[in-house]
Amino acid sequence: MDAVRVRFAPSPTGYLHIGGARTALYDWLLARKTGGQFILRIEDTDRNRFVPDAVDDIKASLRWMGLTWDEGPEAGGTAGPYFQSERLDLYQKYAEELVQAGKAYYCFCSPERLAEMRKKQEEAKAASGYDRHCRELSPEEIEEHRAAGEPYVIRFKVPRTGKTKVRDELRGEMVFDHGTLDDFVILKSDGYPTYHLASVVDDHLMGISHVIRGEEWIISLPRHFLLYEAFGWQPPTFVHLPIFLSPDGKGKLSKRHGATGVREFKEKGYLPEALVNFLLLLGWHPSTDEEVFTLEEAAEAFSVERISTSPVSFSLDKLDWYNGIYLRRLSHEELAQRCLPFLQKDGLLPDPCPPERFAYLVRLMPLIQERIKLLSEISQAVGYFLQEEIEPPEPALIIGKKGTPEETVTILQETVAVIEALTDFGEENLEQTLRALADRLALKPGRVFMPIRVAVTGQAATPGLFELLAALGKQKVLNRLQQAITVLRKG
RNA sequence: GGUCCCAUCGUCUAGGGGUUAGGACACCGCCCUUUCACGGCGGCGGCAGGGGUUCGAAUCCCCUUGGGACUACCA
Numbered sequence: 001m002d003a004v005r006v007r008f009a010p011s012p013t014g015y016l017h018i019g020g021a022r023t024a025l026y027d028w029l030l031a032r033k034t035g036g037q038f039i040l041r042i043e044d045t046d047r048n049r050f051v052p053d054a055v056d057d058i059k060a061s062l063r064w065m066g067l068t069w070d071e072g073p074e075a076g077g078t079a080g081p082y083f084q085s086e087r088l089d090l091y092q093k094y095a096e097e098l099v100q101a102g103k104a105y106y107c108f109c110s111p112e113r114l115a116e117m118r119k120k121q122e123e124a125k126a127a128s129g130y131d132r133h134c135r136e137l138s139p140e141e142i143e144e145h146r147a148a149g150e151p152y153v154i155r156f157k158v159p160r161t162g163k164t165k166v167r168d169e170l171r172g173e174m175v176f177d178h179g180t181l182d183d184f185v186i187l188k189s190d191g192y193p194t195y196h197l198a199s200v201v202d203d204h205l206m207g208i209s210h211v212i213r214g215e216e217w218i219i220s221l222p223r224h225f226l227l228y229e230a231f232g233w234q235p236p237t238f239v240h241l242p243i244f245l246s247p248d249g250k251g252k253l254s255k256r257h258g259a260t261g262v263r264e265f266k267e268k269g270y271l272p273e274a275l276v277n278f279l280l281l282l283g284w285h286p287s288t289d290e291e292v293f294t295l296e297e298a299a300e301a302f303s304v305e306r307i308s309t310s311p312v313s314f315s316l317d318k319l320d321w322y323n324g325i326y327l328r329r330l331s332h333e334e335l336a337q338r339c340l341p342f343l344q345k346d347g348l349l350p351d352p353c354p355p356e357r358f359a360y361l362v363r364l365m366p367l368i369q370e371r372i373k374l375l376s377e378i379s380q381a382v383g384y385f386l387q388e389e390i391e392p393p394e395p396a397l398i399i400g401k402k403g404t405p406e407e408t409v410t411i412l413q414e415t416v417a418v419i420e421a422l423t424d425f426g427e428e429n430l431e432q433t434l435r436a437l438a439d440r441l442a443l444k445p446g447r448v449f450m451p452i453r454v455a456v457t458g459q460a461a462t463p464g465l466f467e468l469l470a471a472l473g474k475q476k477v478l479n480r481l482q483q484a485i486t487v488l489r490k491g
Numbered sequence: 492g493g494u495c496c497c498a499u500c501g502u503c504u505a506g507g508g509g510u511u512a513g514g515a516c517a518c519c520g521c522c523c524u525u526u527c528a529c530g531g532c533g534g535c536g537g538c539a540g541g542g543g544u545u546c547g548a549a550u551c552c553c554c555u556u557g558g559g560a561c562u563a564c565c566a
Contacts, residue, residue, distance in 0.1 A: 125492045324529085
């Protein structure tokens with residue numbers, strides 16, 4: 001088998017979309033699995049929809065996911081340039097070649113005429129498509145138009161009869177009748193190629209062995225096969241990935257359905273490991289029941305044959321679960337590192353963060369690692385440790401469902417007393433002391449612990465009380481206990 | 492409208508002639524427990540419908556239905 005060369009070819013018309021990210025992932029995986037090359041090619045042939053910082057976002061998002069490319073922007077390579085806008089002469093040359101060979105022709109139809117034609121077709125409920133108006137122009141007529149400086153496009157001359165047999169690796173052979181195909185544009189009037197021409201020319205010139213792309217392209221497959229045939233080139237293997245449907249089941253996934261850009265997932269606090277794993281299983285399945293894969297493990301297990309063909313509803317619930325899995329796999333140091341930007345954004349830690357404060361953050365990680373599922377939840381989880389003071393909690397929250405204000409004040413006062421006497425503020429000693437206190441007051445441990453918890457954290461759901469108190473430190477604990485007592489007395 | 496693709500729990504899916512139709516997420520219950528999580532155990536829940544083929548269809552074929560894609564000088 002020839003060397004595997006796959007390419008991810010996004011169009012810089014927006015930020016890297018989650019669907020594109022999956023395509024890139026499968027590309028990368030196939031290259032890795034086979035020891036082949038992963039190429040990044042920027043398809044910037046639409047000058048109207050071009051978004052200036054889209055290329056940067058695409059590169060950054062790919063890198064964030066760990067999908068580095070062997071050839072492409074910044075990486076270089078011998079098959080470049082990797083921006084289609086820098087290959088215009090190539091497309092023009094090949095388009096012209098087709099014209100010379102009588103397989104394509106100049107078309108001088110104005111956008112207005114085309115719009116009019118389309119309108120009529122719609123009204124007549126006829127099949128849509130170019131009416132081949134310029135297909136049989138005589139050389140003289142063509143010269144006349146060109147001499148007049150009229151803009152033109154180059155259209156591919158689809159055979160009037162016959163069928164084209166195409167092949168998708170997952171779906172097998174499909175046959176398209178030429179009668180359903182129109183003479184599509186391959187070179188636009190601004191000298192830029194359309195996707196059809198550019199991708200075929202580049203895939204051939206770059207030695208691409210497998211084209212992995214979204215299912216929305218399968219309808220264009222016959223055009224691409226026709227182009228390969230016209231050039232006398234061998235088509236690559238095509239793999240069309242199932243489309244992502246919106247979670248509500250209405251149409252394909254789009255911006256209206258919440259986060260669809262890779263960067264948005266990053267900002268929401270998802271780990272790239274989780275996103276990658278989630279995307280991996282959306283359209284691909286191993287032969288085992290395994291569900292958790294690192295990028296390397298996935299590269300080992302991946303195979304094109306196990307990609308599915310049915311449309312995928314893009315529902316996020318499993319992503320949260322994956323995020324939890326990978327969050328818990330991180331070392332405390334690493335977790336802290338990843339949480340840091342979120343805490344800085346919320347003003348809970350300075351930027352840059354002094355080493356001692358970072359060390360304290362690392363110290364807190366074991367307390368919250370099992371309790372957050374998004375990095376963005378870190379501020380809520382750890383805020384009361386990092387802030388000197390907390391808002392006085394609501395009396396009702398301190399007292400709890402079953403307690404009385406009087407009893408709660410007593411509990412808190414007794415707690416202050418025993419804690420003040422403590423010299424060893426370690427977890428174990430704290431537990432011993434407070435359990436003994438509950439015993440002495442003849443109360444259930446929970447009855448004693450809950451008011452303390454709320455008093456020092458302001459929250460009812462927190463890490464274990466003793467580890468939390470130890471991490472907070474004696475002074476803060478005492479201050480907040482006092483504050484709670486004051487609040488209860490006033491209320 | 493035309494062309495094409497797709498069809499197993501709510502979701503992602505395994506299963507490709509003989510299975511009590513398997514797993515994961517979500518949901519519910521129980522256990523663990525100072526709260527919340529984590530974890531463990533259990534439960535709920537599915538082959539779109541109709542015809543064939545076959546001794547036997549979730550599995551193969553056809554039709555219907557449903558969903559989706561495309562229908563640009565966008566990709």
